[in-house]
């Protein structure tokens with residue numbers, strides 16, 4: 372049985388190479404590797420895998436989750452940990468083991484892979500999976516390594532998938548048309564975990580799309596790190612979606628320099644609604660230091676304009692607080708964001724997931740309910756200063772591109788509510804029963 376817990380903060384648990392990422396919105400993402408893993412296990416005759424996803428079941432609180440798990444029949448329990456919740460995940464497992472002595476528990480995800488030494492020495496967790504979980508379960512079932520083409524279409528019927536909605540309430544399911552990335556930016560958590568870039572056979576991707584559309588997906592988000600890495604593949608996929616008259620809106624993440632007008636026209640005709648892309652920094656020396664080649668500014672500006680002219684939304688990612696960042700360079704990054712002018716921006720705190728000595732890591736290295744580790748990286752800026760810049764830039768951008776009222780609502784009011792929520796959760800001191808009561812009283 373796979374269990375995906377919820378602790379009062381919305382987490383996209385397969386983001387950041389399965390380290391997970393805190394969301395400040397209410398949209399709910401599926402955990403695709405969990406669904407893939409259960410789907411693979413169910414292809415074996417003697418295994419029946421089920422998923423209890425607290426998010427999909429109306430955000431089951433931890434005390435109720437512990438009660439339900441302790442009453443269910445299963446042989447093994449798999450819980451994927453995330454950086455933002457690892458302390459709560461470990462406490463949840465401890466409580467499940469108290470409620471159900473002898474229960475065999477496996478953890479998965481990059482966070483517990485990094486913490487394997489600590490988990491083995493300090494908990495009674497029975498097994499830690501240190502590779503992508505779908506690869507592990509494929510080998511368990513078939514006795515051999517599986518490629519991305521060997522993976523079956525994710526069986527979304529294993530969960531209440533209609534609960535996976537975007538901020539407009541549309542059913543949004545996720546897929547992989549490829550995994551990993553050939554670009555090799557030295558801070559990237561995806562390539563650290565997934566290794567070499569793997570494209571999925573277009574026939575299989577098309578099967579996956581058909582299946583999700585038949586289930587009622589209104590939006591498909593391709594979780595590929597570099598969707599248009601091979602343009603011919605994507606041309607083929609889009610043309611076949613058009614020929615089959617598949618009606619679905621979709622989202623992808625890619626490198627802007629890989630887009631050209633003909634390709635974008637085809638993608639748009641096939642349902643493309645949003646392109647996400649990384650710019651990361653406005654300082655080319657910093658990008659070069661991390662082997663991060665996101666393309667020329669002039670090209671990024673032109674591509675965003677082209678996408679906008681064709682009615683496609685754009686979302687850009689920026690990183691604030693690289694070790695080399697200064698007040699000047701982070702402001703350059705903000706000005707770069709302004710110049711590129713995407714519809715949506717996402718400023719994130721720089722954090723490293725490349726640990727020199729994993730054996731000495733403890734859960735304290737990960738900030739609770741935040742998207743970073745506790746390791747201070749910047750030589751010039753404190754964590755407080757980096758977070759100030761992120762809040763300020765987010766507000767300035769929203770005010771400039773939308774309006775001041777929206778900046779007040781999203782960047783001040785909702786952000787303060789989120790911070791207050793986290794403050795109250797942290798006050799529960801990882802007591803999951805107290806936390807559940809507090810969250811229940813609030814609703």
Ligand code: SF4
Pocket residue numbers: 551552553554555556559560561562596597649663
């Ligand atoms: S381009 Fe993005 S996905 Fe690719 S290596 Fe760099 S950070 Fe990772």
